[in-house]
Amino acid sequence: MYNPPAPIPVSIVTGFLGAGKSTLLNRLLKDPALNDAAVIINEFGEVGIDHLLVQSSGDSIIELSNGCLCCTVRGELIDTLADLLDRIQTEKIKPVSRVIIETTGLADPVPVLLAIMAHPAIAASFRIDGVVTLVDALAGRETLSRHEEAARQAAVADRLVITKTDLAKPEARDELLKSLEGLNPLAEIVDVADPAASTPALLVTGLFDAARKNASVGEWLTAEKQAGGHHHHHDVNRHDAHIRAFALTAGRLASPAIIQAFQHRLAAEHGDKLLRLKGVVALAGDDRPLVVHGVRDTIYPATRLEAWEGEPATRLVVITSDLAEAVVRELFETYLDRPGIDRPDRAALDDNPLSTFGFRY
Numbered sequence: 001m002y003n004p005p006a007p008i009p010v011s012i013v014t015g016f017l018g019a020g021k022s023t024l025l026n027r028l029l030k031d032p033a034l035n036d037a038a039v040i041i042n043e044f045g046e047v048g049i050d051h052l053l054v055q056s057s058g059d060s061i062i063e064l065s066n067g068c069l070c071c072t073v074r075g076e077l078i079d080t081l082a083d084l085l086d087r088i089q090t091e092k093i094k095p096v097s098r099v100i101i102e103t104t105g106l107a108d109p110v111p112v113l114l115a116i117m118a119h120p121a122i123a124a125s126f127r128i129d130g131v132v133t134l135v136d137a138l139a140g141r142e143t144l145s146r147h148e149e150a151a152r153q154a155a156v157a158d159r160l161v162i163t164k165t166d167l168a169k170p171e172a173r174d175e176l177l178k179s180l181e182g183l184n185p186l187a188e189i190v191d192v193a194d195p196a197a198s199t200p201a202l203l204v205t206g207l208f209d210a211a212r213k214n215a216s217v218g219e220w221l222t223a224e225k226q227a228g229g230h231h232h233h234h235d236v237n238r239h240d241a242h243i244r245a246f247a248l249t250a251g252r253l254a255s256p257a258i259i260q261a262f263q264h265r266l267a268a269e270h271g272d273k274l275l276r277l278k279g280v281v282a283l284a285g286d287d288r289p290l291v292v293h294g295v296r297d298t299i300y301p302a303t304r305l306e307a308w309e310g311e312p313a314t315r316l317v318v319i320t321s322d323l324a325e326a327v328v329r330e331l332f333e334t335y336l337d338r339p340g341i342d343r344p345d346r347a348a349l350d351d352n353p354l355s356t357f358g359f360r361y
């Protein structure tokens with residue numbers, strides 16, 4: 001029987017929607033030093049696609065079901081860790097050198113930390129080796145001020161990684177730095193472009209210590225302990241009353257231009273309310289999935305995956321704030337040229353002189 005020599009370190013990788021968590025993890029997981037790491041991915045919304053987007057060398061990626069780690073699936077996290085331990089001890093799998101948990105972009109890390117730290121059996125076998133929080137240099141300032149989850153993610157961090165510094169103006173980056181130093185003066189701040197951000201050492205921070213954080217972190221942990229998590233049970237697709245997560249699905253699309261035009265119009269008309277769009281697109285006559293990403297009004301270059309797992313199908317996850325699902329769905333249907341009562345066809349929409357976006361295909 002295998003006896004782990006010491007508690008297994010757990011790194012929590014967090015950061016608001018689209019901050020670049022999967023991108024960073026993909027880069028780190030290429031390092032052989034993380035070959036024996038187990039990665040637990042949690043997604044918000046009814047359709048999980050992150051397991052397709054994060055690739056590790058082993059089969060060590062565990063996807064938690066729908067719902068946010070800080071709310072409905074906390075029990076599942078504990079069960080997953082307990083199961084992992086059991087499989088190591090009974091030698092069904094090789095020992096795991098580290099557990100990396102990628103939270104949803106909307107996760108409040110405090111209940112996640114507490115779930116691990118306050119569970120006697122889990123705390124005996126795993127230790128929190130720190131919280132690494134990613135903050136997007138383009139959207140970060142706005143996000144920190146508008147979404148409490150983002151501010152909490154930054155405040156509990158042992159290490160803050162500023163992403164997308166290649167896209168942001170230096171002044172915007174400096175402003176963001178100031179906000180972060182105010183929220184969390186003791187955390188080390190790393191630019192994602194710094195070579196140090198590409199090595200597994202980024203995940204190693206030493207023991208998580210609430211006492212070294214902004215005073216509110218200790219208060220949050222205490223409040224969370226007292227609440228016992230009961231206030232967190234709610235609809236998995238509605239984190240707060242303003243936020244909606246939903247999926248848009250379709251078969252194969254005739255051309256990538258359809259999805260690009262849809263993304264551009266959505267971003268141009270509703271970018272301030274579009275927290276996240278991501279998904280895989282199936283194209284006619286093409287066997288490689290197209291991966292699309294958007295964060296607010298920024299549309300990222302589409303990429304390709306090598307192959308489909310299962311039947312090819314277009315699946316997009318959309319997360320909005322104060323924007324009704326029906327508005328997005330109508331627009332999607334229009335770009336798919338699906339007929340509907342009172343729905344303009346795509347040509348009419350693109351020809352509308354009042355359109356805020358004059359994209360043509």
Ligand SMILES: Nc1nc2c(ncn2[C@@H]2O[C@H](COP(=O)(O)OP(=O)(O)OP(=O)(O)O)[C@@H](O)[C@H]2O)c(=O)[nH]1
Pocket residue numbers: 015016017018019020021022023024050104105163164165166167192276278293294300301
């Ligand atoms: N230019 C640039 N793009 C980046 C950087 N980091 C991430 N991206 C892009 O930003 C988009 C979102 O990145 P992800 O890694 O999927 O973000 P995430 O935090 O995992 O997203 P969620 O899990 O949905 O919250 C993708 O298109 C990435 O290619 C960066 O440093 N520079």
